Amino acid sequence: MDGIQYATGVVSNKFGSLEFNPWVQRTGWGEHFNGLSFSTIRQLASRDPEAKWPDMLEMLV
Amino acid sequence: MEAGSAVLFEIVSESGSRSQHPFDVRVETATIIRYTEVWQRAVLYIYRTQVFLEDPRIQEKFTLWKMTPHQEDLWQLIIRAAGEQLYDTLEGDDRTALNRLVLNFLISLLDHQLPGRPYESPLLSALAGMGVDLVHDVWVAPVMYTNKYSAILRVAKYLVLYQSQLETEENPTQGDGKPAPYTYYAPAE
Numbered sequence A: 001m002d003g004i005q006y007a008t009g010v011v012s013n014k015f016g017s018l019e020f021n022p023w024v025q026r027t028g029w030g031e032h033f034n035g036l037s038f039s040t041i042r043q044l045a046s047r048d049p050e051a052k053w054p055d056m057l058e059m060l061v
Numbered sequence B: 001m002e003a004g005s006a007v008l009f010e011i012v013s014e015s016g017s018r019s020q021h022p023f024d025v026r027v028e029t030a031t032i033i034r035y036t037e038v039w040q041r042a043v044l045y046i047y048r049t050q051v052f053l054e055d056p057r058i059q060e061k062f063t064l065w066k067m068t069p070h071q072e073d074l075w076q077l078i079i080r081a082a083g084e085q086l087y088d089t090l091e092g093d094d095r096t097a098l099n100r101l102v103l104n105f106l107i108s109l110l111d112h113q114l115p116g117r118p119y120e121s122p123l124l125s126a127l128a129g130m131g132v133d134l135v136h137d138v139w140v141a142p143v144m145y146t147n148k149y150s151a152i153l154r155v156a157k158y159l160v161l162y163q164s165q166l167e168t169e170e171n172p173t174q175g176d177g178k179p180a181p182y183t184y185y186a187p188a189e
Helices: A022-027 A038-044 A056-060 B005-011 B029-053 B056-061 B069-082 B092-110 B122-129 B142-170
Strands: A010-012 A018-020
Touching: A038 B029, B005 B142, B029 B056, B029 B092, B029 B122, B029 B142, B069 B092, B092 B122, B092 B142, B122 B142
Parallel strands: none
Antiparallel strands: A010 A018
């Protein structure tokens, strides 16, 4: 599952399973990152300065 | 570090009302390390996205956020000051100057007017980026996320406090010869 729009209202709970949560929709995150995959955002926000950089050209697809 | 009592109250004041208690600077070491890591993630996010957003092909199609002219100026100064050098290799005035620039930049991230979309702010965009779960392709639950805000806000207060301290040291008196408003006077023994 890599579709960020699909998962706009889904969060993982403490057991690791997925559940719907309207809070995520209210944040507007899905809209803000529209077009970027979760893995790209995860790489962008990584705390590891040596972490692999995402291929941002996927934005152009 | 000495800090003016006025600024300690100002930091925790809500807009329009003054706090009854000064900012309590005490914090557990483990907590401040964890909080600092959130800021590190935010700055790395801004750095990585800025590099890509400078690509004209991406600019045409995508606007994640936009720096203010002041932020842009400071960013360019930081890039120039840091050059290709590792931070640990900087010494003396070079390191002090870079530290000051970075502090100014971080403060400028907090001083971002938002007449349009909230995510035009690099810092708010970075916070949104940290909303992605580290394992699953989902957003994190609120209970796992609100500590990010706590971290940003807590460290922001330290940054403002540090900035005020530096400004007081750099300019201890105002133009009229009176002490700067946040100058700290130790009580007589």
